[in-house]
Amino acid sequence: MPTRDQVHNFAAGPSPLPSNVLEEAAQGLLNYQDTGMGICELSHRGKEFKAVIEGAEADLRKLLSIPDNYSILFTQGGGTGQFSAVVLNLLAAHRLKNPVKAEEFKPPILDYVLTGSWSSKAYAEAQRLSLPPFPNCPAFAEPRIAASMKSEKWTRLPKKSEYNFNKEAAFIYYCENETINGIEFPHNSISSSFPFENVPEGVEIIADYSSSFISRPILNLEKHAIIYAGAQKNLGPSGVTVLIIRNDLLIDTTEASKLGCIPHTPITYEYKILSDNKSLYNTPPTFPIYVSALVLKHLLNNKGGLKGIENINKQKAELLYSTLESAEKKNKVKLVVRDENARSWMNVTFTIEGSPEEEKKFLDGAEKRGFKQLKGHRSVGGIRASIYNAVTLESVKLLCDYINEFCA
Ligand SMILES: Cc1ncc(COP(=O)(O)O)c(C=O)c1O
Known part of the structure; x- marks a missing residue:
């Protein structure tokens, strides 16, 4: 029977967590801060958990230097949940900005950069959600491929000249690190880095950072509308997803739905609801948030x-x-x-x-x-x-x- 010290865990996610964090979490699971109750047994509305989630948010803001015009949200549904949520929320935001009559509605373009399995899955979900609600009516949106490396089996990233961004797109979507294929946008200004400079003005940028989150600073954080990450690689146990979202995108999707021509957003996926309720609209995954909070403290305290x-x-x-x-x-x-x-x-x-x-x-x-x-x-x-x-x-x-x- 091996001990933790005898094992080197190279899992892609869920992946290893620091032993000292797990030791503290084990203690917190049994008796959190001398309450006589474990963290999972405490109310998510109580003062103890409020301090945990607020601490996690403050520490993440500090670690990644997240500016005040961005909110941090903790939610569920994994990275896959965000494949859907970003489409729903951004189509609603786009509709509010373009409140034309239903007869004049033109499905917005959604530009996807395909660099591996996960961005391809996100694109497939955008296609699915864009399907017209009934035959002979317009689609909700028009997802397009702005660049794809599929024909080269994901062995390289697009060159700057290979992107075809549309200036009318509602957003551009990319995956910063493709976990399955092992391909990641470099952060130095060489030919394969993400072409932020070529993104048309007014087009929002969305990034899936699930497998590179907090592994290094986020390049051009402020050029993004939304950055999201499932916790289970660098941050904590599976079960919690973190979002960094620019505040003007926290919009009322019900108001947008009243204008028609967009898919409805389930309430737990609406970013504004999450934000208005400080990530506590419904019961959050308290244990993964607690462990993530410990990991963030550990990183801030121990690793410069x-x-x-x-x-x-x-x-x-x-x-x-x-x-x-x-x-x-x-x-x-x-x-x-x-x-x-x-x-x-x-x-x-x-x-x-x-x-x-x-x-x-x-x-x-x-x-x-x-x-x-x-x-x-x-x-x-x-x-x-x-x-x-x-x-x-x-x-x-x-x-x-x-x-x-x-x-x-
Ligand atoms: C880059 C990336 N995006 C999205 C996902 C999907 O995440 P989840 O399984 O949490 O839905 C994964 C899962 O490993 C991933 O690595």
Whole structure:
């Protein structure tokens, strides 16, 4: 029976959390701050939980330097829930800005940047929600592909010239880090970084940051309308989703629905309802929010803020990629993402070359050494080492030693 120290967990999510945070959470689960009751047994309307959620919000605002004209919301439904919620809320916001008569209504364009599995799923959901409510009437919206790397199997990001943004789009949607394919927009101004400078004026930008949230500062945070992330990679346990949303987008979707021509927004997905109720419109996932609050405190107190976290994550990624590049030269492995600038710092994807038995041999050997959950996503196979914030540099070094040994 291995102990936590003997295991190196490279899971893509849910993923490892810092042991000291879990120890504190375990205590809080039994007896929160000497109340004699566990955190999950306390009312979400009581003063104790109010302090937890307000603390989490303040700490996240500090960690990411979130300006005052943005709200932070905690909600449920995961990243997948946001595939729907962003469409519903932004179509409503767009309708309020364009209150033409129903006969004159023109379905707004929604521009999607497809760089992997998750942005593709978000696009599919936008298509589904845009379908006309009954035959022979206009669609609610017109989702379009502004760029897609599907034909190249997601092995690189679009070049600046390959984007086709529409100046009339209601929004542009992208996924900052594609967890399954291991591709991420770089933050330096090289050819594959996200082309903020080419986004037409007035077009809102939405970003799915689920698997790179709080791994480094958010590039051009203030150019975004909405940034969202499921917690279960860098922040906390699954069950809570965090949103950073510009305040003018907190609109009354019922008012918009009265104008017609938009899909109705379920009440728990309306951002304004969430915001007006300080993320407590209905019962929130108290335990995931509590653990996330502890993780944020831990990061603020221990790691020199986001710059410190970024530094360590950069070192981990550089070490692992350089090890894999050496192994690639010996034809032992192949990195999935060919554009080295677009390689994810969080999810490192590669295949083991040679016969299919080689991959099994690699995974069996890894398992024996305590390296867990290295198997790639079921849709793509191969190997994926996820090296989120709670994976230590030491664990990455040990994995590199194993790769070197395996590929010798
Ligand atoms: C980038 C990204 N977006 C969205 C999702 C979907 O999140 P959830 O499973 O919380 O709905 C995931 C899940 O891993 C993800 O990695």
